[in-house]
Amino acid sequence: MEKILEMENICKSFNGVKVLQNVSFDLRPGEVHALIGENGAGKSTLMKILMGVYQADSGQIKICGEPVKIHNPAQALSLGISMVHQELSPVPEMSVAENIFIGREEGRFGFVNHSKQEQITSEILGTFNLNISAKRKMGSLSVSEMQMVEITKSICCNAKFIIMDEPTSAITEAEVHKLFEVIRCLCEQNIGIIYISHKMDELYEIADRVTVLRDGCYVGTRPIPELSQQELIRMMVGREITEVYPESNNKSGDVILSVRKLSRDHEFHDISFDLHKGERLGIAGLMGAGRSELVMTLFGDRKPKSGEIYVRGRKVRINSPAQAIRLKMALVTEDRKRYGLNLLAGTGTNIVTVVERKLGRLGFFSTRKANALSDEMIRRLNVKVKSRSQIVSSLSGGNQQKVVLAKWLAEDI
Numbered sequence: 001m002e003k004i005l006e007m008e009n010i011c012k013s014f015n016g017v018k019v020l021q022n023v024s025f026d027l028r029p030g031e032v033h034a035l036i037g038e039n040g041a042g043k044s045t046l047m048k049i050l051m052g053v054y055q056a057d058s059g060q061i062k063i064c065g066e067p068v069k070i071h072n073p074a075q076a077l078s079l080g081i082s083m084v085h086q087e088l089s090p091v092p093e094m095s096v097a098e099n100i101f102i103g104r105e106e107g108r109f110g111f112v113n114h115s116k117q118e119q120i121t122s123e124i125l126g127t128f129n130l131n132i133s134a135k136r137k138m139g140s141l142s143v144s145e146m147q148m149v150e151i152t153k154s155i156c157c158n159a160k161f162i163i164m165d166e167p168t169s170a171i172t173e174a175e176v177h178k179l180f181e182v183i184r185c186l187c188e189q190n191i192g193i194i195y196i197s198h199k200m201d202e203l204y205e206i207a208d209r210v211t212v213l214r215d216g217c218y219v220g221t222r223p224i225p226e227l228s229q230q231e232l233i234r235m236m237v238g239r240e241i242t243e244v245y246p247e248s249n250n251k252s253g254d255v256i257l258s259v260r261k262l263s264r265d266h267e268f269h270d271i272s273f274d275l276h277k278g279e280r281l282g283i284a285g286l287m288g289a290g291r292s293e294l295v296m297t298l299f300g301d302r303k304p305k306s307g308e309i310y311v312r313g314r315k316v317r318i319n320s321p322a323q324a325i326r327l328k329m330a331l332v333t334e335d336r337k338r339y340g341l342n343l344l345a346g347t348g349t350n351i352v353t354v355v356e357r358k359l360g361r362l363g364f365f366s367t368r369k370a371n372a373l374s375d376e377m378i379r380r381l382n383v384k385v386k387s388r389s390q391i392v393s394s395l396s397g398g399n400q401q402k403v404v405l406a407k408w409l410a411e412d413i
Helices: 043-050 073-078 096-100 114-127 143-156 173-188 200-206 229-237 291-298 321-326 336-340 347-351 367-380 397-412
Strands: 005-014 017-027 032-036 058-063 066-068 081-084 161-165 192-196 209-214 217-223 255-264 268-276 306-311 314-316
Touching: 005 043, 017 032, 017 043, 032 043, 032 200, 043 161, 043 192, 073 081, 081 143, 096 114, 096 143, 114 143, 143 173, 173 192, 173 200, 200 229, 209 229, 217 229, 255 291, 268 291, 336 397, 347 367, 347 397, 367 397
Parallel strands: 017 217, 032 192, 032 209, 081 161, 161 192
Antiparallel strands: 005 017, 005 058, 058 066, 209 217, 255 268, 255 306, 306 314
8 A cells, every 4th residue: 555654764863862763654544553652762753853843864754655855844734744732722712713724814815704714614524523613712612622623624734644642631531432533534534643642542442553662763563453462562661561550569658748628719629638658649630620720739839719738737838839849849740841841951950950959058059969960860760861961952852751850859869
């Protein structure tokens, strides 16, 4: 079968650090080809090269058999390449149709033909049995509905294939089934899908083939029906995993954090729980349910309207992150670029941010101690970086996340 996409021996380095080494990937018409790997494996970098955000150092890309050079996302779109990002960025005050046609409006002589845009949008939404009005404001839609609109935008742009990055991370099981129905409809129209996900059950339900990356290298491509979940995990991590969910031997101790009837207007209401020493407590919910707002409040970034917080049995008022840190609290935020890192600073500087006060005497900061600490954390967490001075924004997403963790773990050294 002919291939609509071929990426051959793609290599990419940032500041001397190799993030992709001779990686190959291809896609056939009407196929769902999953791209998987651990954080930092190189998935995002490979897709950014395909979208024209980055330029490969070497290797070749072919679209429908023709070699191409993709210099920017606009060119990628013109070649029939579209991407539905994990972090959706709609214009909430504009309608569904206006969002779909933004930047390429239908009309003449500078006048937008809104009725034509709404008609085209309604026809495509109807094709997929999506009960979404073209006139609705984007801000009124659920996350899954916004994803469907993004897919509709891809079809309006005559996409040959669509990249879907973690498309089910914030939607319900029923919405996942709806998304899969839409994906199958797209495949019937010979549109190919590149599907990025960490959810194994989804891969076996929707994907035809899977390609695995590990540490920036191509591991292999296999048809999903021929691959057991155990084999797939072994390809991802490079070793045998005998227990996917090993039994925990942790023993819960005293209560170290208590929350009582914590509330914040329009975000969460009457939240109470206890966290014990040595315990892992999950806070679950869909996007918009208030999970992030709750933990940001606990960390002092936001003020609650009412409720009480106790740390090790003592009632506290946490008015700032600095106070939370003094109480031995840490926050690995879901949005590391906004809240977890100084993107303009070096990797080492980010690692020692929280413990700067400990790295000196009599008010004098010890650069020697800071460098030794950052080097030790880079080694322990295997951060792929040329040196501690490398700007953290130039690292892959997985390695940025390691730096966020290193910043907090450095407290214990």
